[in-house]
Amino acid sequence: MNESMGGTDGGIVVGSPQASHPMMGLLESPEYGYQPLRQGEIRKGVIVQITPNEILVDLGLKSEGIVTSRDLERVPADFLASLQVGDEVPVYVVNPEDRYGNVILSLSRAQLAKDWERARELYESQEIFPGLVSSYNKGGVIVHIGSVRGFVPASQLDPARYRFNRDTRETPWAELVGQTLQLKVIEIDPERNRLILSERAAIREWRKAQKERLLNELQEGEVRTGQVISLADFGAFVDLGGADGLIHLSELSWKRVNHPREVLELGQEVEVYVLNVDRENKRIGLSLKRLQPDPWTLIAEQYQVGQLVEGVITKLVKFGAFARIKGEEEIEGLIHISELSDDHVTHPQEVVHEGQEVIMRIIRIDTERRRMGLSLKRVADPRYADQDWQAELEAARQEATQEVEEETSGSEEEQTDESGSEQTLEV
Numbered sequence: 001m002n003e004s005m006g007g008t009d010g011g012i013v014v015g016s017p018q019a020s021h022p023m024m025g026l027l028e029s030p031e032y033g034y035q036p037l038r039q040g041e042i043r044k045g046v047i048v049q050i051t052p053n054e055i056l057v058d059l060g061l062k063s064e065g066i067v068t069s070r071d072l073e074r075v076p077a078d079f080l081a082s083l084q085v086g087d088e089v090p091v092y093v094v095n096p097e098d099r100y101g102n103v104i105l106s107l108s109r110a111q112l113a114k115d116w117e118r119a120r121e122l123y124e125s126q127e128i129f130p131g132l133v134s135s136y137n138k139g140g141v142i143v144h145i146g147s148v149r150g151f152v153p154a155s156q157l158d159p160a161r162y163r164f165n166r167d168t169r170e171t172p173w174a175e176l177v178g179q180t181l182q183l184k185v186i187e188i189d190p191e192r193n194r195l196i197l198s199e200r201a202a203i204r205e206w207r208k209a210q211k212e213r214l215l216n217e218l219q220e221g222e223v224r225t226g227q228v229i230s231l232a233d234f235g236a237f238v239d240l241g242g243a244d245g246l247i248h249l250s251e252l253s254w255k256r257v258n259h260p261r262e263v264l265e266l267g268q269e270v271e272v273y274v275l276n277v278d279r280e281n282k283r284i285g286l287s288l289k290r291l292q293p294d295p296w297t298l299i300a301e302q303y304q305v306g307q308l309v310e311g312v313i314t315k316l317v318k319f320g321a322f323a324r325i326k327g328e329e330e331i332e333g334l335i336h337i338s339e340l341s342d343d344h345v346t347h348p349q350e351v352v353h354e355g356q357e358v359i360m361r362i363i364r365i366d367t368e369r370r371r372m373g374l375s376l377k378r379v380a381d382p383r384y385a386d387q388d389w390q391a392e393l394e395a396a397r398q399e400a401t402q403e404v405e406e407e408t409s410g411s412e413e414e415q416t417d418e419s420g421s422e423q424t425l426e427v
Contacts, residue, residue, distance in 0.1 A: 037061075037096035037103060042110050047087045055083070057091055057105055065091065065103035074108035076147070090114060108147070115146030116190045123185040128202045131183045136173035143183060148195055152183065156198035160229065182206060210242020211282065218277045218284065223291065228268045236260040238272055238286055245284035247272065254289050254296070254330035256314065256322065263288065295330040296370045303372075305362055308379065313356045321348040323360060323374055333372030335360065342377050351376070 037043070037059070045057035048064055055067040071094075072080060083089070092109035095102075122129055122145070131143035131150065140153040154173070182203065187196035218224075218240075226238035226245065235248040252263045264270065273290040277283075303309070303325075310326040311333075320336040340351040352358065364373030 037093050039093055041093050042090050044088055045091050047085050065105040067105050067107050071106045071108050112147050115148040119145045119148055119188055119195055123188045128182050128184055130180045132180050133176045141173055141176050150195040150197045152197045156200045158199050158203050207242050214243040215279050218274055220274055220276055222274050223271055225271050228264050231260045236264050245286040247286045247288055251287035251289055256332050296367050299367050307362045309360055311360055313352045313354050316348045321352050333374040335374045339375035339377055
């Protein structure tokens with residue numbers, strides 16, 4: 001009978017018909033603490049021996065499990081060096097029993113499984129986490145979550161990283177190696193070994209939180225430091241550290257500005273004045289010129305109606321010409337089309353052109369509205385003769401004529417131009 005049962009003394013041979021005896025289920029119950037190993041599961045064990053070729057781990061079985069030398073090669077060196085006898089470690093069951101009866105375990109696979117679990121937790125929570133860039137390729141950068149390789153495509157990197165490199169075809173990914181990025185997991189598939197990360201999504205969420213904070217903190221009248229991130233026809237956008245503020249074209253300078261690029265450039269760090277904070281619409285108005293002295297506050301002291309001044313024509317419009325007073329970069333006045341000449345003028349270009357130097361008479365000053373009215377036709381107006389402006393005009397003419405002679409002396413053609421210049425001054 002014993003022979004028919006495949007053993008002696010009533011023993012049960014694993015694999016015999018009686019291997020499924022109810023006693024086996026009792027032994028596997030939690031009360032007895034016996035749970036058979038299954039390939040692919042992760043167990044916790046205690047290190048009982050460490051040698052250069054293998055590590056023995058006690059899983060509470062009749063014999064220890066073995067972490068082979070091949071697996072140890074896959075374990076990070078710093079982690080391996082930190083292990084000591086008595087440490088509890090997670091291990092992956094590679095084979096519950098090989099042909100020699102050994103339990104084959106893996107530290108590297110257990111760590112990998114643990115790291116995938118961490119990645120899944122990050123994906124499900126959508127938590128923002130720091131990631132160190134270890135390498136790059138033409139498509140993006142590589143960031144590891146533990147031993148799991150994550151990929152950040154170029155399209156998921158912060159656009160600001162190449163916003164200021166539009167004139168070059170080279171991507172700045174190499175510069176990111178060794179840097180820590182704020183990231184989110186946007187796609188995960190352990191079976192395909194696919195983990196996609198996004199800096200762009202993380203920054204979008206971070207900036208949203210920062211903007212809320214800034215909108216609550218910012219006060220009108222304070223000064224902040226920011227970086228110019230965008231230039232548009234109507235103004236410049238400045239990043240204040242999580243929220244963008246707009247410097248309108250009219251707030252860039254006290255002088256006339258046609259485009260923000262005349263004053264600012266992308267990537268430039270600037271100090272700005274907080275002009276207004278619209279918390280309801282989440283808009284921040286900034287100013288550059290409010291941090292500069294207002295030249296119009298001194299206009300009334302330096303200039304007066306009737307005075308002759310030198311200037312340069314800066315812009316022509318249908319209704320007249322704008323001119324900047326020489327020596328005053330921020331002060332511009334308007335020569336109305338009716339003040340260009342005694343003759344009928346259809347368009348200012350019939351009389352003046354941009355860049356032309358002229359002598360003008362101030363006919364109106366409005367410091368509150370920051371406006372100045374100028375005139376060409378009244379330069380020789382006899383109504384101002386009793387104010388001794390004739391002497392001033394003559395001195396200005398002589399100075400202008402002398403400059404023309406110095407610049408154009410040498411050839412008859414240049415002398416002809418000089419004569420034409422003198423005639424222009426006499427108009």
